[in-house]
Amino acid sequence: MSVLTLKWETLREKLAAQFGKKPDLQGVLFLIGVDELGKLKRDFSKEEKQDLIHIAICKVMSYGGYYEFVGLDQDGWPHYRAIQGVPPMKLSEQEEIMRSYVIHHFEEMGLI
Secondary structure, eight states: OOHHHHHHHHHHHHHHHHHSSOOOHHHHHHHHHHHHHTOOOSOOOHHHHHHHHHHHHHHHHHTTTSEEEEEEOTTSOEEEEESSOOOOOOHHHHHHHHHHHHHHHHHHTTOO
16 A cells, blocks of 8 residues: 555544544545635535535645635635646546645644
8 A cells, every 4th residue: 555545544534533424535625625715604505515625626736836825705715826737647647646735735734
């Protein structure tokens, strides 16, 4: 098992202990998006959930220099701008890169 896989599974186990369910990549991204938004509420619309995942993708991809934070809108939602395009790659490679940045995010927060 690779170090990345081990860290990913450790993260999922910690989140499962906290939330009662072992999240997949989309679920982890949703949690990051909610944290970045900083507003907890019980029900997000489908569109808001998609926006939260997009925020999380921008946040974690900012570690690789692909996006940068530009500020909050009038409703307090974070916005990012693309700095460089993500190179073409297979879906499995995209997921691996995303997981590595997600792990980096949680390591920076001191959670793993």
